[in-house]
Structure formats: structure tokens, C-alpha cells
Amino acid sequence: MKNTTVYVACCVALVAGLCFLPLRSADAYLNFSKAFLKKYGSDKSSEAHKSVAHEFTRVKKCAVCHDPRPGADGKVSKKNRNPYGQALNEYLTKKDQNDPEKILKALADIENKKPEKAEKTYGQLLSAGKLPFVYEDYDYAGGREDDKDD
Numbered sequence: 001m002k003n004t005t006v007y008v009a010c011c012v013a014l015v016a017g018l019c020f021l022p023l024r025s026a027d028a029y030l031n032f033s034k035a036f037l038k039k040y041g042s043d044k045s046s047e048a049h050k051s052v053a054h055e056f057t058r059v060k061k062c063a064v065c066h067d068p069r070p071g072a073d074g075k076v077s078k079k080n081r082n083p084y085g086q087a088l089n090e091y092l093t094k095k096d097q098n099d100p101e102k103i104l105k106a107l108a109d110i111e112n113k114k115p116e117k118a119e120k121t122y123g124q125l126l127s128a129g130k131l132p133f134v135y136e137d138y139d140y141a142g143g144r145e146d147d148k149d150d
Helices: 002-019 030-040 047-058 083-089 094-098 100-109 122-127 145-149
Strands: none
Touching: 030 047, 030 094, 030 100, 047 122, 094 100
16 A cells, blocks of 8 residues: 555655646747847847847747648648748758758848739838738637737
8 A cells, every 4th residue: 555655756746846847849940040039139229129029029920930820631740941031941941940041041031022913022022010920811819800900
């Protein structure tokens, strides 16, 4: 009986301990999101930077580069990138996730690119305080209806 009590107590302690372990979020590569915020959301005196930082935290961070909408199979896949993520993918590889300088350079390199059928470049959108993508039919993270018209 004493061995059973010790065994149960150890199991309970193990489960409780696992519940409090810090879990790392799967928000793309951490260095990509850090570099993006450093470049476009770090200047708190700039209204555009404040707006980008606010929008970045309002949406799922991975949605800056990845398409958060379910595919034909009904599942969301991180392999699906939005137009901004596709443009960024032309300059970066998986190996570059630990090279902040290369990430910042790639972010700068795609500022002059436009998504297909768009009037503004990614840089113009970001300078205006907007994220570099628009999903007209995607109400991201409970966003307001007027956000979708931008």
C-alpha cells in the first residue's frame, strides 16, 4: 500500500510539473518575428511603427508570412505562405533563421515588391502602419470588420 501511495504521488507531481513547463510557441522562427518587429515596430515615437506593432500582436504572428486560412483539406499548414511570405522565402532559407542580419537584409530587399494585383509595395504598406498582407475574407484573431477593408 505504501508503494502505491508513493507511486501515485510521484505521478501527480510529474504531471503537475509538466503543466508548468514553459512551452515554446510555434510562431514561425522566433528570429524572423523579432527581426520584423525590430525593423517595423520598434520606434514607439512613430505612429506607423506603433500601428504595425499593434497589428502584429493582434494577429497570429506567424500570419505575417504564412496563410492562416485552412486549405482545401480543411487544415492550416505552415507550408502555405501568403504573398509576403512567398517574397521573403525567395531571399531566406531555413538555415538563415539564426542570422538576424540576413533576415533584416531580406526584409529590406522585399520592401519594393508588390503583391500581385496590389497598388502598394510592401514597404509602402508597412510605412503606412499596415501589415504587408490583406485577407478580405479572413477575420483574423477576432479583428474588427473595418480592418478588412484596408
